[in-house]
Amino acid sequence: MLKELIAKNRSYRRFYQDKQVSRDVLKELVDLARLSPCGANRQTLRFVLSADEKKNAAISKCIFWAGYYKDWDGPEDGEKPSAYIVIVRDISAGGGMPQDEGIAAQSILLGAVEKGMGGCIIANINRKELKKVLAIGDKYEIALVLAIGYPKEKVVLEALGQSGDIKYWRDEKQVHHVPKRSLQDLILE
Numbered sequence: 001m002l003k004e005l006i007a008k009n010r011s012y013r014r015f016y017q018d019k020q021v022s023r024d025v026l027k028e029l030v031d032l033a034r035l036s037p038c039g040a041n042r043q044t045l046r047f048v049l050s051a052d053e054k055k056n057a058a059i060s061k062c063i064f065w066a067g068y069y070k071d072w073d074g075p076e077d078g079e080k081p082s083a084y085i086v087i088v089r090d091i092s093a094g095g096g097m098p099q100d101e102g103i104a105a106q107s108i109l110l111g112a113v114e115k116g117m118g119g120c121i122i123a124n125i126n127r128k129e130l131k132k133v134l135a136i137g138d139k140y141e142i143a144l145v146l147a148i149g150y151p152k153e154k155v156v157l158e159a160l161g162q163s164g165d166i167k168y169w170r171d172e173k174q175v176h177h178v179p180k181r182s183l184q185d186l187i188l189e
Contacts, residue, residue, distance in 0.1 A: 007157065009109050010178065011168075012118040013065055014079040015149030021083035021117065023051045026148070030085065032111040033104035039097025045104055045143070048086035048134055055134075059084045062130035063122045063145050068167045081119070081147035086130070092139040101143040108146055118151040160185075 026049040033045065050056050065074035075081070085108060087101050109119045122145040130142055153176050160166065160179040168178045 005110050005113050008113045008118070009106075010118065010151075010155035010157075010176070011120045012147075012149075012151040012153060012155065013120055013176070014075050014151070014153040014174075015081045015118075015147070016152050017075075017078050017080045017082055017149070019082060019150040021051050021148055021150075023049055025115065026051060026083055026085060029108045029111045029148070032107040033087075036103050036107040038100045038103065042094055042096050042100075044090045044093045044096035045100055046088045046090055046140060048084075048088065048136065050084045050086070051082065056080065056082070056084060058133045059086065059130065059145065062126045062133060063147075064124040064126075065120075065122070066168075067124065068169070079152055081149035083148040085146040085148060086134065086136075086142060087144045087146065088136060088140040089143050090139060091141055095141070105144055105146055108148075112148055116150065117148060119149070120147040121145075122147060 030047045030049070033047070038045070050059055060074070060080060063074075066072055087104060089095050089101070105121045109121070112119050125142060125145055127142045130136075130145075131140075136142065153174060155176045155178060157178050157180050160181050166179055166181075168176060170176055
């Protein structure tokens with residue numbers, strides 16, 4: 001069921017690093033993005049795939065994880081994602097519409113969940129350094145980085161508390177808690 005896939009599609013930040021994701025699987029996931037709708041059908045997104053340990057390490061140095069975790073610099077060795085997909089915009093083709101990378105990212109991550117994997121959309125990126133590391137040409141802008149792998153952490157959705165605090169958090173067992181507003185709170189009558 002689609003609702004089940006969406007509920008399982010969480011921002012995973014710790015993975016079984018030794019469980020590899022093949023380049024062919026990454027291509028299958030990008031194909032889901034290719035088939036997804038995009039603004040004015042411009043199709044300006046391009047994708048850099050990495051399932052290589054050395055390339056992954058270079059990408060990892062250019063991204064910043066979990067803004068609410070002030071004392072956590074990202075996954076430790078053994079818990080890093082085994083793959084990345086870097087979403088870039090071809091600005092020579094008009095750059096696309098602002099929603100395009102979100103639609104593509106969601107399609108890719110839903111496909112990952114369907115395959116028993118998970119991921120995290122990362123927008124806090126040292127784009128200048130990542131462009132250099134990946135030798136991405138001037139006609140491209142980096143939009144997002146998707147970390148992909150087999151989740152090592154449990155993520156629990158829970159009702160937003162009385163305080164209204166939306167910040168995710170980890171408990172003493174390292175379970176990741178994500179407060180969500182109720183459906184009733186989202187619908188304007």
